[in-house]
Amino acid sequence: MFAYFADHSDQLMSAFWEHLGIVLSVLLISIILAAVICWFLLRSERATNIVVNIFSEVYSIPSLALFALLIPLLGLGNKTAIPVLVLYNQYLLIRNFMTGMQNVDKSILEAGTGMGMSKWQLVTRVQLPLAMPSIVAGIRLAIISTTGIATIAATINAGGLGKILLSGLRTMNTYKIVWGTILCVLIALLADTLLRLLEKRIAVNK
Amino acid sequence: MTAVEFKHINKQFKNSAYPALNDVSVNIEEGEFVTILGSSGCGKTTMIKMINRLYEPDSGDILLFGKNIRDENPVELRRKIGYVIQQVGLFPHMTVADNIATIPKILKWDKLKIKEETDRMLRLVQLDPDEFRSRYPAQLSGDQQQRVGLARALIANPRIMLLDEPFGAIDAINREILQNELKSIHEKSKCTYLFVTHDIREALKLGTKVIIMNEGRILQYAAPDEIVKDPADDFVANLLKTADLKGGA
Numbered sequence: 515m516f517a518y519f520a521d522h523s524d525q526l527m528s529a530f531w532e533h534l535g536i537v538l539s540v541l542l543i544s545i546i547l548a549a550v551i552c553w554f555l556l557r558s559e560r561a562t563n564i565v566v567n568i569f570s571e572v573y574s575i576p577s578l579a580l581f582a583l584l585i586p587l588l589g590l591g592n593k594t595a596i597p598v599l600v601l602y603n604q605y606l607l608i609r610n611f612m613t614g615m616q617n618v619d620k621s622i623l624e625a626g627t628g629m630g631m632s633k634w635q636l637v638t639r640v641q642l643p644l645a646m647p648s649i650v651a652g653i654r655l656a657i658i659s660t661t662g663i664a665t666i667a668a669t670i671n672a673g674g675l676g677k678i679l680l681s682g683l684r685t686m687n688t689y690k691i692v693w694g695t696i697l698c699v700l701i702a703l704l705a706d707t708l709l710r711l712l713e714k715r716i717a718v719n720k
Numbered sequence: 721m722t723a724v725e726f727k728h729i730n731k732q733f734k735n736s737a738y739p740a741l742n743d744v745s746v747n748i749e750e751g752e753f754v755t756i757l758g759s760s761g762c763g764k765t766t767m768i769k770m771i772n773r774l775y776e777p778d779s780g781d782i783l784l785f786g787k788n789i790r791d792e793n794p795v796e797l798r799r800k801i802g803y804v805i806q807q808v809g810l811f812p813h814m815t816v817a818d819n820i821a822t823i824p825k826i827l828k829w830d831k832l833k834i835k836e837e838t839d840r841m842l843r844l845v846q847l848d849p850d851e852f853r854s855r856y857p858a859q860l861s862g863d864q865q866q867r868v869g870l871a872r873a874l875i876a877n878p879r880i881m882l883l884d885e886p887f888g889a890i891d892a893i894n895r896e897i898l899q900n901e902l903k904s905i906h907e908k909s910k911c912t913y914l915f916v917t918h919d920i921r922e923a924l925k926l927g928t929k930v931i932i933m934n935e936g937r938i939l940q941y942a943a944p945d946e947i948v949k950d951p952a953d954d955f956v957a958n959l960l961k962t963a964d965l966k967g968g969a
């Protein structure tokens with residue numbers, strides 16, 4: 515087992531870094547995109563429901579099918595993998611971001627508006643801090659989901675740990691599959707720890 | 721000087737068959753403590769929420785110290801008006817001091833001044849600054865929370881205070897105490913108060929003037945003793961009778 519790792523560490527670690535790169539860049543793009551979409555959705559609860567429903571339908575499309583459908587448009591590799599993963603995350607992120615924002619007591623928002631806080635001040639000073647647990651929960655789900663679905667992106671040549679898993683599957687190499695899995699879990703844990711540190715930093719800054 | 725002037729204000733909400741306010745005109749003089757009395761749905765809350773532009777009228781104008789509030793930026797306007805609501809609406813993630821200092825911080829007051837004014841406000845509402853400054857809203861009783869709500873509304877030294885059933889959710893004993901304190905805070909200032917309530921005794925006790933409303937119209941606007949002596953119509957007379965029935969409560 516460890517001997518296998520020692521023999522193939524180059525290959526495994528390069529897949530690991532590749533995978534981590536995909537996961538982190540997908541998360542970064544997804545969070546920024548979701549935040550922008552949420553800013554516009556704050557105006558209307560109805561629009562929020564519609565958008566969340568659309569993304570939930572998208573989320574239910576099997577990733578293999580979505581990859582296959584988009585290859586003719588975007589081509590092979592990361593050019594398709596990253597947009598698809600970002601798209602999937604929008605459901606998890608927007609749903610959780612908006613739930614957090616909407617669950618803030620209406621009387622708190624009314625008091626804030628009534629005393630003369632601008633919309634931006636209300637969002638940044640009141641709504642965001644109160645919605646933070648729900649926002650972090652959404653990002654946590656996105657980490658797990660992205661790490662998993664990114665392995666399937668190996669089927670369209672996007673690299674990462676999926677490559678190891680697929681070739682392990684083809685050659686019936688159990689070591690390869692086990693190491694691929696362990697490294698996947700490691701990535702999810704790593705991203706989660708990063709998030710925890712970030713969360714603490716924000717909490718301290720308050 | 722006239723503090724607030726309503727000129728032919730009409731307002732009808734989208735999902736309602738009846739107007740919330742029906743051609744309301746009234747002059748409120750500076751320094752008055754005006755209680756606005758009526759049953760739920762009579763338009764009393766709508767009236768005060770128009771003054772800080774949480775609602776906009778369908779037609780008519782509101783002048784605040786002679787200036788049409790339409791010409792002012794709503795956010796700037798609200799910072800000059802104290803606003804207190806029944807649910808208090810304290811920010812649960814901020815301490816008592818940070819809650820009170822919300823607007824001063826946004827206006828970037830000097831730090832020392834913020835601290836001094838926050839403490840002064842806490843003492844004004846009978847809370848010991850050393851004991852309460854660093855507490856969170858969840859660590860306060862209902863009447864203490866509303867005291868903080870009052871302090872938060874008073875800190876920017878507004879010329880006008882809007883209070884929407886501020887003591888509606890507070891137990892009878894503490895409500896009595898808070899009423900007396902609010903009355904004395906008002907008497908020490910030149911500030912104009914508009915206080916919405918559905919409690920007749922509260923309206924008559926606190927108000928230097930009382931507005932009685934029904935179905936979006938003002939039935940009577942007069943001093944409390946005048947209203948008792950000379951009710952404008954049967955509705956007002958009946959209202960006073962029901963208050964007498966509850967006299968022992």
